[in-house]
Amino acid sequence: MTRKINADGLAHIKRWEGLRLSAYQDIAGVLTIGYGHTSAAGAPQVKAGMKITEAEAERILQSDLAKFEQRVERLVKVPLSDSQFAALVSFDYNTGALHKSTLLKKLNAGDYAAVPGELAKWVNAGGKRVQGLVNRRASEAGLWAKGEFVSSADVPAKPAAPPVLTKETVSWGAGIAATVGSTISGSGPVQWALAVIMILAFAAGAYFFLRDRLRPA
CATH class of the missing domain: 1.10.530.40 (Lysozyme)
Known part of the structure; x- marks a missing residue:
């Protein structure tokens, strides 16, 4: 066909x-x-x-x-x-x-x-x-x-550039850090417990968040 x-x-x-x-x-x-x-x-x-x-x-x-x-x-x-x-x-x-x-x-x-x-x-x-x-x-x-570059007579094909963090991802991470910091600033047991929970939740969701926000440079 x-x-x-x-x-x-x-x-x-x-x-x-x-x-x-x-x-x-x-x-x-x-x-x-x-x-x-x-x-x-x-x-x-x-x-x-x-x-x-x-x-x-x-x-x-x-x-x-x-x-x-x-x-x-x-x-x-x-x-x-x-x-x-x-x-x-x-x-x-x-x-x-x-x-x-x-x-x-x-x-x-x-x-x-x-x-x-x-x-x-x-x-x-x-x-x-x-x-x-x-x-x-x-x-x-x-x-x-727009097509993928294969090669030329004298230039070999180059691998795709590694993914990089977007500005949105960096801002998001900074916000998480600031929230955790403010939570533990009181140094009490309740604050520490909340901080641990937030860190665990962050670790669990980080993969899915970053997967959707990583893109080639």
Whole structure:
């Protein structure tokens, strides 16, 4: 079964393509409709004056994306996270050039780190640099960066950073310490008994509290 882009990737493509229910000419002068659909992607053929519904635009997008999902899955020979896969589908959907790109060659050689820089090269249309494409490539690089870094040609994969305490955790611990301190300040047997109970309760609940509040730096 062909791999599908995740919801984040689909939302990314919709956001950058935009939805147009009437045929228009894109920045390269190509008739386009829906979420960036052109005749080059297959049926339906886009004609001047053509109109579609939002439901039709969604169906066309899903049909178009299936072709590019298949292309990315076939062309890329190294493992990809969901976000990395989605970034390449977006790039190929927009350019149709993954198969002939240096990006693909470097990626298949294991150079994951080269991808953002290669994406940044695809920013021209009609022989001119287009700011919209600059922005889109940057967004695709951001989507790519959400994926887990595997390795590059000269940089080994790094283990995840150890978890660190959040400010909330530190404040909570300080509050517990202050409460215990004030309880035993009277030095009476009752105060000491209460302090022992509080310390035991703290020890019992600390694991669950910290487990939910420890996160990577």
